[in-house]
Amino acid sequence: MSTPAADTPRAVRAIVTVPAARAGEVIEIRALIAHPMETGHRADGAGGVVPRDILRRFTCRLDGEVVFAAELHPAIAANPLIVFHLRAQAPGTLSLRWEGDRGFAHTETAPLRVA
Amino acid sequence: MARFISGAALREGRIAIDLPEMVENGNAVPVTMQVDSPMSDRDHVTALALFSSRNPSPEVAEFRLGPRNGRARVATRMRLATSQQVVALARMSDGSVWTHRVDVLVTLAACVES
Numbered sequence: 001m002s003t004p005a006a007d008t009p010r011a012v013r014a015i016v017t018v019p020a021a022r023a024g025e026v027i028e029i030r031a032l033i034a035h036p037m038e039t040g041h042r043a044d045g046a047g048g049v050v051p052r053d054i055l056r057r058f059t060c061r062l063d064g065e066v067v068f069a070a071e072l073h074p075a076i077a078a079n080p081l082i083v084f085h086l087r088a089q090a091p092g093t094l095s096l097r098w099e100g101d102r103g104f105a106h107t108e109t110a111p112l113r114v115a
Numbered sequence: 116m117a118r119f120i121s122g123a124a125l126r127e128g129r130i131a132i133d134l135p136e137m138v139e140n141g142n143a144v145p146v147t148m149q150v151d152s153p154m155s156d157r158d159h160v161t162a163l164a165l166f167s168s169r170n171p172s173p174e175v176a177e178f179r180l181g182p183r184n185g186r187a188r189v190a191t192r193m194r195l196a197t198s199q200q201v202v203a204l205a206r207m208s209d210g211s212v213w214t215h216r217v218d219v220l221v222t223l224a225a226c227v228e229s
Contacts, residue, residue: 026185039194041171062183069179075170077143077192084178087154087185 012106016096020113021088029068031058031082031096033106039074055100058082062112063092088114116173119164119204123212130203130215133190141195141221150187150205150213154180160187162206169199195221 014033021027033055040052058070058080068084080098091114097107133147150160159182165175178189187205195201202216 039171066179067181067183071177073172073174073176075167075172075175075194077194079143081190081192083147083190084180085184085186085188087183 014096014098014106014108016094016108016110018094018110018112020115023089023114024087026085026087028083028085029060029094031060031108032079033098034079035098035100035104037072037074037076037078037080041074053101053104055080055098055104057097057099059097059099060084060086061095061097062086064095086112088112090114116164116166116202116204119162119177119206120212123206123210125204126211126213127215129213130205132201132203132215132217134201134217134219136218137220137222138195139222141197141224143192144195144219145190146193146201147188147190148203148205152187152205152207154182154185154187156182157208159184159208160205161208163187163189164204165191165193166202166204167193167195167199168202170194170196175201195219195224197221197224 017030019027038053042050044050054074055072060068092112094110094112099105129151131149138144152160160180164177166173175193198220200216205213
């Protein structure tokens with residue numbers, strides 16, 4: 001599975017699923033992270049709005065090379081799930097990074113196992 | 116949306132959107148986009164974007180893809196403030212931009228009010 005390498009002080013829970021692959025196989029990668037994705041549109045009950053606090057960017061690298069990236073907006077649901085595909089050619093290390101408002105940053109690494 | 120299209124002629128097709136026709140809870144609606152593309156070095160999707168017609172702002176997400184992905188299929192979960200159209204746009208390596216839209220009926224909206 002994946003190993004957290006937290007660079008945000010608060011505890012972050014993320015789950016990354018990377019199935020083992022045969023060489024050349026296209027695999028599905030699932031990346032889930034606990035985050036409120038506060039839209040910035042909600043009333044705070046005191047005449048104001050709850051300030052926006054969202055994840056803005058997701059980047060997946062394989063041995064340092066970007067293989068998939070996403071720009072996220074408030075319309076992405078809380079606890080964002082991102083599912084994408086990768087052609088597994090050789091074993092390597094995947095690094096998945098989420099960045100957001102209030103200086104949020106979290107990186108998980110996961111091995112890409114290719115038989 | 117105009118920024119994504121950036122002057123290209125918009126063409127209908129090549130994209131499938133998998134989204135429920137009717138949604139009880141707009142807070143986390145599963146959505147999958149798939150583009151008909153070989154995802155080869157010469158012919159692949161470079162970007163795939165999702166927009167909504169009646170959320171507080173139209174942008175939902177934009178994904179960067181390339182031949183390394185092997186398959187142009189992305190899934191996530193989105194908020195839907197009300198019944199509306201969901202629009203996908205795909206930019207190909209030849210510069211062409213493709214679009215597809217689906218209607219979705221929402222019976223309980225995403226809570227943007229409280």
